[in-house]
Amino acid sequence: MTLAIGRFAPTPSGALHFGSLVAALASYCDIRSQQGRWLLRIEDVDTPRVVAGASEQILRDLEAFGFSWDGEVLYQSTRFEHYRHYLDQLLQQGDCYACQCSRRSLREQGVGSGPLGLIYPGNCREKNLARKNHSLRMSTALAAEVRFRDRVYGDFTMNLEKQVGDFVLRRNDGIYAYHLAVVVDDELQAVNQIVRGADLLENTCLHLHLQRQLGFSTPSYLHLPLVSNAAGVKLSKQTGASPLDYGKASKLLVAALQHLEQQPPPQLENEDPAEILRWSCEHWDPSLITPRNSAADQVHHD
Numbered sequence: 001m002t003l004a005i006g007r008f009a010p011t012p013s014g015a016l017h018f019g020s021l022v023a024a025l026a027s028y029c030d031i032r033s034q035q036g037r038w039l040l041r042i043e044d045v046d047t048p049r050v051v052a053g054a055s056e057q058i059l060r061d062l063e064a065f066g067f068s069w070d071g072e073v074l075y076q077s078t079r080f081e082h083y084r085h086y087l088d089q090l091l092q093q094g095d096c097y098a099c100q101c102s103r104r105s106l107r108e109q110g111v112g113s114g115p116l117g118l119i120y121p122g123n124c125r126e127k128n129l130a131r132k133n134h135s136l137r138m139s140t141a142l143a144a145e146v147r148f149r150d151r152v153y154g155d156f157t158m159n160l161e162k163q164v165g166d167f168v169l170r171r172n173d174g175i176y177a178y179h180l181a182v183v184v185d186d187e188l189q190a191v192n193q194i195v196r197g198a199d200l201l202e203n204t205c206l207h208l209h210l211q212r213q214l215g216f217s218t219p220s221y222l223h224l225p226l227v228s229n230a231a232g233v234k235l236s237k238q239t240g241a242s243p244l245d246y247g248k249a250s251k252l253l254v255a256a257l258q259h260l261e262q263q264p265p266p267q268l269e270n271e272d273p274a275e276i277l278r279w280s281c282e283h284w285d286p287s288l289i290t291p292r293n294s295a296a297d298q299v300h301h302d
Contacts, residue, residue, distance in 0.1 A: 004036025006193045008062075008069075009182070011043045012054035016061040017241035019197070019227040022256045026224050027195035028067060028277070029284040039189055040069040045076040045083075045181040064246045065253060066273030074189065076181050083176040086184050086214055087136065087169055095213045096169060098129035099137045115158075115202045120165030137166040138179075138210065146205040151222040153198065153291045158205040167206055183207050187216040198223040198291070225292045227259060249273045253280075261288045 008024045010016060016024070031038045042058065044050045059073065090096035099120075106118050113119065125139060140160035147157040158164065169180040186194065201223050211218050244252060250269050253276045257264040262283060268276055 002192065004031050004034040004193050005039065005189070005191050006031035006036060006195060007039040007041050007186070007189065007191050008067075009041040009043045009185075009196075010058050011046070011049065012058060013049045013051055014054055015057050015243035017243060018252060018256070019241060021065065021244060021252060022227055022259050023195070023197055023224060024062065024065075024067060025253065025256045025277075025280065026222070026260055026286075029280045030193060030195050030222065030286060032277075032281040033284040036193070037070040038068075039071060039074065039191065041074045041076070041185060041189070043076050043178070043181070045079075045176050045178065047077060047175065050077075061244050064273075065244070065249050066277045074185065076185065079181070079185065080176065082184055082188065083170075083180055087176070087180060090138065090169070090213060091131075091136070093213065094139075096136050096138050097125055097166075098127075098131045098134040099124040099166070099168075100127075100129055100134050114163040114165075116164050116167075116206075118165070119163065120167065122166055125166070133172055135168050135172045136170040138169050138206075138213075139166050140164060140209065141166075143209045146208050148204060148208055148218075148221060150201065150204075151220065151286055152225075152289050153201060153223055156201055156205070158202060160205060160209055164202070164206065179203065179206050179210060183210045183214070183216065186219060187211070187214070192217070192219045193222070194219045195222045195224065198226055222286060224260070225289065250276055253277070261290065263288070 006027050008027050010020055028038055040062070042055050044055065055075070087096065101120070101123055103118060106120065111118050111121060120137065122139070122141065124137070125141070143160040145157055145159050147155065149155050167179060169177050171177065204221055208218060250271060250273060253273055254264050254269045257280060262280065262285065264279070268279060271279070
């Protein structure tokens with residue numbers, strides 16, 4: 001039987017919030033309920049977005065809420081050599097190319113938009129530009145339709161060339177894109193079960209295309225209904241999400257379970273975080289989660 005391996009992979013652009021807690025809890029329960037390994041990865045590949053001290057704060061937050069991870073914490077900022085290696089492989093295969101187009105120039109051309117932004121039409125595919133000082137894009141010319149079956153949202157399909165276009169793997173400032181880093185790290189860490197927010201459903205199709213071109217394995221995917229604020233906007237650091245309150249740890253964990261439709265008993269709020277996590281793993285049932293976007297942040301306003 002294959003060992004289940006999952007991961008929680010926050011970006012250190014600030015402290016964790018309730019939406020982060022939901023994602024951490026779901027990924028933790030999904031793996032621990034299978035006696036698997038739960039890894040912690042700090043996704044600090046986009047160095048300009050990193051907030052000083054945020055990585056350390058994330059570790060403190062997780063520990064305060066009762067989480068424990070297996071092995072050492074992996075930091076993407078230490079793994080550029082791996083990303084460079086696989087990017088070189090894609091370049092050698094002809095799957096990736098240098099591009100001089102900026103968002104501004106594409107908007108001026110009247111390029112249309114899709115679910116992930118401007119749909120890049122392949123302007124530079126055949127230009128053979130120098131790699132230095134240019135972005136590097138993944139070609140979607142041969143991607144055709146990409147499909148997968150999500151454990152909550154069911155069958156999901158995208159035509160990458162028509163709906164996304166060629167996407168960036170390394171920016172012109174040399175920073176590696178999330179898409180490349182996450183696919184490489186999941187493969188090298190042997191992650192085979194991914195649990196994350198539904199805002200990444202479309203991104204998963206990009207990742208499947210990358211996995212295939214690199215000869216990587218494909219994990220199973222479970223995308224979670226997003227937590228939204230009172231205005232119906234996804235709860236995030238950018239929308240002013242409040243940091244986790246340690247004094248409400250048990251209450252917040254139960255609220256996260258309720259958002260995940262796990263039907264926790266009311267008295268569970270009176271237990272400490274470790275006991276709540278134990279109950280959560282023992283009773284974890286992802287089939288109860290329905291695909292939706294809903295607000296579950298009322299606990300912040302008590």
